[in-house]
Amino acid sequence: xxxxxxxxxxxxxxxxxxxxxxxxxxxxxxxxxxxxxxxxxxxxxxxxxxxxxxxxxxxxxxxxxxxxxxxxxxxxxxxxxxxxxxxxxxxxxxxxxxxxxxxxxxxxxxxxxxxxxxxxxxxxxxxxxxxxxxxxxxxxxxxxxxxxxxxxxxxxxxxxxxxxxxxxxxxxxxxxxxxxxxxxxxxxxxxxxxxxxxxxxxxxxxxxxxxxxxxxxxxxxxxxxxxxxxxxxxxxxxxxxxxxxxxxxxxxxxxxxxxxxxxxxxxxxxxxxxxxxxxxxxxxxxxxxxxxxxxxxxxxxxxxxxxxxxxxxxxxxxxxxxxxxxxxxxxxxxxxxxxxxxxxxxxxxxxxxxxxxxxxxxxxxxxxxxxxxxxxxxxxxxxxxxxxxxxxxxxxxxxxxxxxxxxxxxxxxxxxxxxxxxxxxxxxxxxxxxxxx
Amino acid sequence: xxxxxxxxxxxxxxxxxxxxxxxxxxxxxxxxxxxxxxxxxxxxxxxxxxxxxxxxxxxxxxxxxxxxxxxxxxxxxxxxxxxxxxxxxxxxxxxxxxxxxxxxxxxxxxxxxxxxxxxxxxxxxxxxxxxxxxxxxxxxxx
Numbered sequence: 001x002x003x004x005x006x007x008x009x010x011x012x013x014x015x016x017x018x019x020x021x022x023x024x025x026x027x028x029x030x031x032x033x034x035x036x037x038x039x040x041x042x043x044x045x046x047x048x049x050x051x052x053x054x055x056x057x058x059x060x061x062x063x064x065x066x067x068x069x070x071x072x073x074x075x076x077x078x079x080x081x082x083x084x085x086x087x088x089x090x091x092x093x094x095x096x097x098x099x100x101x102x103x104x105x106x107x108x109x110x111x112x113x114x115x116x117x118x119x120x121x122x123x124x125x126x127x128x129x130x131x132x133x134x135x136x137x138x139x140x141x142x143x144x145x146x147x148x149x150x151x152x153x154x155x156x157x158x159x160x161x162x163x164x165x166x167x168x169x170x171x172x173x174x175x176x177x178x179x180x181x182x183x184x185x186x187x188x189x190x191x192x193x194x195x196x197x198x199x200x201x202x203x204x205x206x207x208x209x210x211x212x213x214x215x216x217x218x219x220x221x222x223x224x225x226x227x228x229x230x231x232x233x234x235x236x237x238x239x240x241x242x243x244x245x246x247x248x249x250x251x252x253x254x255x256x257x258x259x260x261x262x263x264x265x266x267x268x269x270x271x272x273x274x275x276x277x278x279x280x281x282x283x284x285x286x287x288x289x290x291x292x293x294x295x296x297x298x299x300x301x302x303x304x305x306x307x308x309x310x311x312x313x314x315x316x317x318x319x320x321x322x323x324x325x326x327x328x329x330x331x332x333x334x335x336x337x338x339x340x341x342x343x344x345x346x347x348x349x350x351x352x353x354x355x356x357x358x359x360x361x362x363x364x365x366x367x368x369x370x371x372x373x374x375x376x377x378x379x380x381x382x383x384x385x386x387x388x389x390x391x392x393x394x395x396x397x398x399x400x401x402x403x404x405x406x407x408x409x410x411x412x413x414x415x416x417x418x419x420x421x422x423x424x425x426x427x428x429x430x431x432x433x434x435x436x437x
Numbered sequence: 438x439x440x441x442x443x444x445x446x447x448x449x450x451x452x453x454x455x456x457x458x459x460x461x462x463x464x465x466x467x468x469x470x471x472x473x474x475x476x477x478x479x480x481x482x483x484x485x486x487x488x489x490x491x492x493x494x495x496x497x498x499x500x501x502x503x504x505x506x507x508x509x510x511x512x513x514x515x516x517x518x519x520x521x522x523x524x525x526x527x528x529x530x531x532x533x534x535x536x537x538x539x540x541x542x543x544x545x546x547x548x549x550x551x552x553x554x555x556x557x558x559x560x561x562x563x564x565x566x567x568x569x570x571x572x573x574x575x576x577x578x579x
Contacts, residue, residue, distance in 0.1 A: 152469070154469075154475040154478070155475035155476070155478045155479035155482065156479075157475065281462065281465075284465065284479070284482045285458070285461065285482055285483060285486035286482070286483040286486070286487075286552070287486070357475055359472055361469050361470060362469065362470055362471065362472030363470050363471070363472070364472065365472065367471055367472060367473070367507045367578065368442060368507045370470065370471045370472055371442040371443045371471060371505060371507075372442070374443060374467060374470055374471060375442070375443060402470075
């Protein structure tokens with residue numbers, strides 16, 4: 001695998017890491033090891049879901065994200081707020097105010113990702129009419145889930161809907177419309193996604209199913225929150241922007257928002273990465289082949305549960321629910337009614353680079369050697385205590401056995417084995433001592 | 438024929454819905470660790486889950502055996518009974534003898550055996566009433 005494709009937003013701040021086992025135990029792809037008192041992330045396995053950022057009490061797991069200073073690289077700046085941003089201010093029931101406040105922070109234009117979501121919803125609804133689709137089709141909207149499938153469920157890659165994420169589609173439209181209106185060159189325009197999660201940042205730097213991302217950078221919702229909050233109260237009525245997405249586009253901030261916007265009754269939506277894993281296992285077993293669509297979100301509650309969102313995810317979910325119903329009362333249009341087919345023909349909507357299998361879970365590129373390693377691994381597992389305590393620095397005894405076989409760990413790093421060994425050595429020493437007497 | 442390089446046995450008990458699916462989950466995990474291609478992986482996943490659930494639902498208990506060589510994955514299911522009186526009927530889609538308990542859990546649609554046959558490259562079944570059933574499925578790797 002070429003290295004430039006291994007950009008990761010999720011990183012470790014070595015100074016803050018205590019070497020505890022919290023992140024180790026929660027990583028869904030077993031991509032973390034603690035060695036020499038510090039966590040290490042295995043690049044080839046990390047899917048940038050941000051579970052470790054959420055769980056780390058010492059804030060040692062961080063997301064590499066652009067800052068507001070980075071937007072200055074461009075002559076013109078466009079902000080792409082994820083609809084999750086609207087869920088961060090529970091007393092603001094007007095999206096236009098949030099958009100105006102965001103523009104005031106130094107952007108020339110604000111383009112709602114919810115509008116991109118409307119276009120994507122229309123494209124997915126069209127896609128779902130194609131004959132002979134695998135069942136269920138799996139949403140491509142959550143980049144952490146797509147990478148999870150590449151690492152742990154590569155056989156489900158053909159089920160992933162080959163439509164770009166709302167963020168990408170929004171960026172394409174935003175750039176085209178801005179350049180046309182202001183008669184400027186494409187490269188003068190910098191487009192920044194206001195993100196609730198590191199997985200989106202990774203998706204910008206190493207795109208999924210696309211050669212290059214249409215987005216230039218991502219700014220953490222946590223960073224912008226502090227600046228946005230005071231700005232919101234200063235927005236006058238006349239300065240307010242118009243929210244232009246449908247209510248369905250706003251709903252994408254929460255789990256089931258996508259399903260609702262494509263009007264797919266025969267669908268299942270699941271949130272929280274461990275829950276997503278359990279359902280993907282069932283899909284892999286062909287147990288859910290009567291299902292048309294599966295929407296999985298790595299974070300609890302959907303994007304509102306992102307590790308870079310400020311507001312409690314349940315509070316944010318409720319705020320989004322209220323916004324959706326307010327906007328639906330004003331404008332009941334669905335994405336199918338508001339987005340013309342010409343729109344989905346005008347911009348590239350499909351993923352055009354095949355999603356590859358990530359072989360990071362295999363023990364060896366050669367199957368015979370992989371079998372030898374697996375056999376040795378199973379022999380080692382039988383000698384381990386099975387406590388899955390993490391003291392060795394691997395998440396489970398099984399993972400520890402795997403690390404030994406792969407040459408990354410040594411059997412005596414298991415403190416329980418070491419204790420037994422010390423005990424028998426001590427007994428031998430006593431025996432030897434008695435002989436000399 | 439090259440020698441078996443990987444061998445694993447999984448006992449499967451009748452009506453044990455608590456553990457149902459654990460054997461096939463482990464088989465999947467092993468094959469992923471071996472780097473088996475996703476096409477084969479998917480077919481083994483479907484067939485191993487079906488055959489494991491068959492043991493839980495229909496048999497009086499038995500075991501699953503996984504054998505892997507660089508050329509082939511072989512799944513063998515052996516049970517202690519009751520045996521299938523009419524194999525031809527059992528291989529027909531939609532035909533099922535599943536109990537009410539099993540059906541209420543969503544099993545027993547009568548697709549099990551045909552599904553296994555469809556997903557495997559080779560499929561052999563042998564059954565004697567009063568003795569038990571043996572199913573052997575092969576999946577080519579090369």
